Amino acid sequence: MLLLLALPLALTFYLSVRSCALQMEVVTVTESSPFGTKEVVTQRAVLGPDGRALSVCRFVGLEYFRKVLGLDADVAIQAGSSAPPDAGGSPAAASPQRSTEFIGALRFTLLYTFATTPFVLLLGFALALGVNQVGQRWRPMYISASLLPFIITPVVGALAIKWLFRDNGLMPYFLSQFGISLFWMAQAWSARLLIIFYGIWHVVPFAFIVFYAGLQSVPQDSLEAARIDGANAWQRLHYVTLPHLAPLFVFVTLIHLMDAYRVFEPVVVLTQGAFTTSVQYLTYYILLQENNPYKASAAAVLTTAGIAVLLVPLLMRTWKEQRRGG
Amino acid sequence: MKRPSRIWSLLLHLVLLGWVLLACLPFVWTAVISLRQYVDAFSVPIKWLAPVTFENYSRLWIDKAFYRNFLNTAIVTFSTVTVSLSVGCLAGYALSRYRGAVGFWLLLTALVFRSLPHSTLLPSFYVMFDALGIRNEFFTLILVLVAINQPFTIWMLRSFFVNIPQELDEAALVDGCNRFQAFRRVIIPVMWPGVVTTGLFSFLLAYNDFLLSSSLVNAERMTMPAAIANAISAGSEAFLMQGVAGAVSITIPLIILVLFFQRQIVSGLTQGAVKG
Numbered sequence: 328m329l330l331l332l333a334l335p336l337a338l339t340f341y342l343s344v345r346s347c348a349l350q351m352e353v354v355t356v357t358e359s360s361p362f363g364t365k366e367v368v369t370q371r372a373v374l375g376p377d378g379r380a381l382s383v384c385r386f387v388g389l390e391y392f393r394k395v396l397g398l399d400a401d402v403a404i405q406a407g408s409s410a411p412p413d414a415g416g417s418p419a420a421a422s423p424q425r426s427t428e429f430i431g432a433l434r435f436t437l438l439y440t441f442a443t444t445p446f447v448l449l450l451g452f453a454l455a456l457g458v459n460q461v462g463q464r465w466r467p468m469y470i471s472a473s474l475l476p477f478i479i480t481p482v483v484g485a486l487a488i489k490w491l492f493r494d495n496g497l498m499p500y501f502l503s504q505f506g507i508s509l510f511w512m513a514q515a516w517s518a519r520l521l522i523i524f525y526g527i528w529h530v531v532p533f534a535f536i537v538f539y540a541g542l543q544s545v546p547q548d549s550l551e552a553a554r555i556d557g558a559n560a561w562q563r564l565h566y567v568t569l570p571h572l573a574p575l576f577v578f579v580t581l582i583h584l585m586d587a588y589r590v591f592e593p594v595v596v597l598t599q600g601a602f603t604t605s606v607q608y609l610t611y612y613i614l615l616q617e618n619n620p621y622k623a624s625a626a627a628v629l630t631t632a633g634i635a636v637l638l639v640p641l642l643m644r645t646w647k648e649q650r651r652g653g
Numbered sequence: 654m655k656r657p658s659r660i661w662s663l664l665l666h667l668v669l670l671g672w673v674l675l676a677c678l679p680f681v682w683t684a685v686i687s688l689r690q691y692v693d694a695f696s697v698p699i700k701w702l703a704p705v706t707f708e709n710y711s712r713l714w715i716d717k718a719f720y721r722n723f724l725n726t727a728i729v730t731f732s733t734v735t736v737s738l739s740v741g742c743l744a745g746y747a748l749s750r751y752r753g754a755v756g757f758w759l760l761l762t763a764l765v766f767r768s769l770p771h772s773t774l775l776p777s778f779y780v781m782f783d784a785l786g787i788r789n790e791f792f793t794l795i796l797v798l799v800a801i802n803q804p805f806t807i808w809m810l811r812s813f814f815v816n817i818p819q820e821l822d823e824a825a826l827v828d829g830c831n832r833f834q835a836f837r838r839v840i841i842p843v844m845w846p847g848v849v850t851t852g853l854f855s856f857l858l859a860y861n862d863f864l865l866s867s868s869l870v871n872a873e874r875m876t877m878p879a880a881i882a883n884a885i886s887a888g889s890e891a892f893l894m895q896g897v898a899g900a901v902s903i904t905i906p907l908i909i910l911v912l913f914f915q916r917q918i919v920s921g922l923t924q925g926a927v928k929g
């Protein structure tokens with residue numbers, strides 16, 4: 328396990344400060360034909376003794392970090408202007424605007440994380456309270472139905488939402504009955520809203536299940552005692568149930584922060600990176616579209632730093648509480 | 654406990670039904686339009702009823718050879734679950750019986766890797782496997798999925814093992830088992846529900862993975878979610894409808910899973926939480 332996880336992580340750090348390129352040589356090729364002889368100067372890759380192309384690797388320091396962070400603004404612009412101007416619709420056309428790639432990706436990732444968390448906690452808790460009130464025989468039905476969005480393949484879930492909100496789809500039609508007409512995928516804010524909506528839809532069931540299980544373990548005699556002492560429903564909730572569930576709120580928040588930080592599939596599916604990128608999407612895009620593992624590594628290292636900054640205070644707090652409690 | 658009044662209870666059911674509708678609507682609607690031609694699926698105004706056709710499915714499964722992706726998924730998920738459970742059981746058992754600081758640090762490492770976005774490992778996997786010449790192999794994908802799954806599996810299985818009293822091991826040892834026999838014949842049968850639950854979650858991880866299977870293997874070895882992602886940018890209408898049919902095909906096994914294993918999934922989700 329250590330070999331397969333720690334080694335790649337270390338390798339990522341190593342790769343992020345290096346760059347490899349095929350070693351090229353300038354050759355003069357003499358072409359002879361019935362129409363005369365001409366010399367063409369061209370470049371070709373140097374082949375090693377085993378017949379493979381040789382590549383030169385060198386230490387580039389923080390160059391890729393600077394690129395990913397958008398600090399080398401002039402380089403980014405150069406790269407943009409050298410792209411063919413008629414490449415409309417191809418991924419290359421979108422890349423010039425990504426000069427401040429990582430910051431933008433991080434900003435949306437954090438927005439997503441902090442926009443979804445309160446909804447996930449509140450809705451999950453409300454649902455748990457609700458299901459806890461209904462009769463025993465209805466509960467499995469509600470739980471089963473709620474589990475579906477959670478265990479669905481994220482790509483499929485995001486696609487289903489996309490088709491629902493697509494032009495001529497069900498939701499635009501439904502909303503147009505109320506006078507709202509909107510092309511959901513066409514603007515940045517509505518596409519982002521859809522991603523956040525997807526996130527809430529996807530994670531609420533998890534919070535719901537955890538809180539529901541927690542509600543089962545609330546000591547009944549404490550509730551009984553509170554009722555006898557004249558507490559109303561709200562007071563019982565506030566003074567007995569909520570303190571009992573407090574650790575679960577921390578737990579759900581922690582897990583959701585980890586998961587939200589790696590939001591990826593809805594970004595791929597709903598916007599294809601046109602308006603929004605998330606940090607995970609950025610690495611994936613650089614690796615597969617720009618085909619540059621070294622730059623992707625730089626993005627990956629920044630991603631790691633980001634999650635560390637986000638989680639360390641929380642983990643420290645939990646750790647301290649655990650020690651005090653134990 | 655006082656029974657809540659009738660109106661209150663009815664209202665509650667209405668709200669919950671509203672949630673169920675919201676939760677299921679995307680699937681239900683996707684399933685409905687998967688049985689239609691494009692013009693009926695996306696039309697203004699919406700058609701509630703339209704001629705039913707299985708053309709999308711037949712195109713996808715037969716002409717586009719989606720069954721191959723299905724087989725790929727089956728191979729990858731089955732192997733991932735098997736390997737990660739075998740390793741996870743041994744490691745989880747050892748960790749639960751071992752008292753010392755190293756165990757704690759291992760668990761902490763597992764948690765740290767649990768929180769890492771998978772994409773941070775992707776570039777180095779990519780380069781490493783390219784250098785070794787094993788990038789486009791099932792074996793590689795399975796290995797990576799197992800590795801990524803492992804922290805979670807070990808963590809979860811350990812919490813199940815801890816609940817099994819040490820006396821059970823000792824009884825087996827006194828009766829003449831060696832360590833491994835005690836584990837194999839006494840502990841594992843008791844553990845079975847925990848193993849099933851953990852297996853379910855490894856299954857979900859491998860089945861639902863998109864990031865790794867879409868980037869580490871080529872088209873002919875892709876799993877279903879990676880293959881279906883082509884429908885994202887679907888230019889043509891027929892292609893889009895095949896994507897819809899594919900989405901439904903991926904979801905059906907999951908629905909069956911929920912119906913059969915609801916209890917295990919719920920217990921798995923709450924395992925880490927309630928035990929604190």
